Amino acid sequence: MGSEHMQIGEVAARTELSLRTIRHYEETGLVIPSARSQGGFRLYAETDVARLMVIRRMKPLGFTLEQMRDLLAATDRLDSREELSVEEREEALKPVRDFEQLAAERVADLRTQLARAEEFAATLREHLAPVPHS
Structure with a gap:
């Protein structure tokens, strides 16, 4: 070893x-x-380890195991030492582009959810703040 x-x-x-x-x-x-x-x-x-990191990054974005498998197959093809024609390379890049678009959409959705969660937490803090007595 x-x-x-x-x-x-x-x-x-x-x-x-x-x-x-x-x-x-x-x-x-x-x-x-x-x-x-x-x-x-x-x-x-x-x-x-690199493959596991890709999977770990896809998981919180809600990608399925099948989608992970599809992306890894595409990136494996692109990363292989095999010579790809322009057409083959373009074919392999298409799913990567599609996943990038999906990831960007899911990140935007998560940012919206995070903003709402922060607003909710702020509302709760307002209720916990001491009320000044007049």
Whole structure:
């Protein structure tokens, strides 16, 4: 085992994902450990950590496992060493553009929700403020 591989505990610490979540993503085929130790432990490379970070960033935006799989397939194709024609590259970029647009829309929705939540909290603080007596 070289220093380029990490065990699941280190990956969990770096990604702030639980061991259970990482194993779930493995079971669903989103992230497959790059190797196994002689003892059968999962070993992860930097590319695996990068995939987990993409998934971690998609999750709070409400993307499904299938959508995550689709985006990762597109980015895998773009990141591969395979020479892509202009048409193939454009075809691979289309889902990335679509996901970027969806992400931007969901971020805007979250900003609106956050603003409403902050307004609500401010209203509650107003009710908790001491009332001056005249």
